Amino acid sequence: MTHKIFGLICGLLISSAAMAQDYGLTIGVHQTTATVDTTGSGKWLSGTTGSVSGKLGFDAGLTASFELVPNVRFRSGLLYDQRQFDYKLTGGQTVGINFAYLDVPVNVQYNITPMVGIYGGLIVGVKASDSASVPGGVTLPTNMKSMYPLLNVGGNFMFNDMLGFDVYYESGLGEFADNLKNYSTFGMHFIYWL
Secondary structure (H helix, E strand, O other), rough: HHHHHHHHHHHHHHHHHHOEEEEEEEEEEEEEEEEEEOOOOOOOOOOOOOOEEEEEEEEEEEEEEEEEEEEEEEEEEEEEEEEEEEEEOOOEEEEEEEEEEEEEEEEEEEEEEOOEEEEEEEEEEEEEEEEEEEEEEEEEOOOOOOOOEOOOOEEEEOOOOOEEEEEEEEEEEEEEEEEEEEEEEEEEEEEEOO
C-alpha cells in the first residue's frame, strides 16, 4: 500500500514539475521537538518519566512553484527531512529519536510583493528511516508510522530571481510512532531557483 501511495506522490510531483514555471534546489536547517506520551501500557516508553530536548536537523531536495493567478502560487516538491530529538529520562539516560522522512509539501503562496510572500498548507511525510538509541549502543524498536501529516506556515523572501529563503513553522497532527506525537518544527530553507 505504501509503495502505491509513494508512486502516486512521485507521479504528482513529476507532473507538477513539468508544468512548473519555477523549480529549485532546497537545503535547510531546523529545530524539531515532539511530545512523548508515557501513559498506556505495552508500548516502548510507557511508564517512563523525562523531558524532551529538541535537536537540529537538516532537509534537502527539490521545490516546484507555479502561478495559479497573479500573486498566488502553488508550491510543492520532494525533500529528505530529518526530524530528530532527545528524550532525557529521569535518572540520566537519554533516548535519541532519529527519524527521517521524504516530505511532499502541498502549499499555496500569496505574494505581497514580488520579493515577499506568505504560504501555508499540508506536508505529507513518508517514512524514510527510523532509529532510537540509548547509551551503550542499544537500538530500540519504535513502530514509526509509514505516513505522517503536518500543517505548515511560512514566509518566502527573494534576494533576486535566483536566490531566496523560507522561514517556516510545522506542526504535526497526532501520533507518528508509539508514544510519540505532535512534531513541532521551526526552521529555514535556502532555495536556488534554476
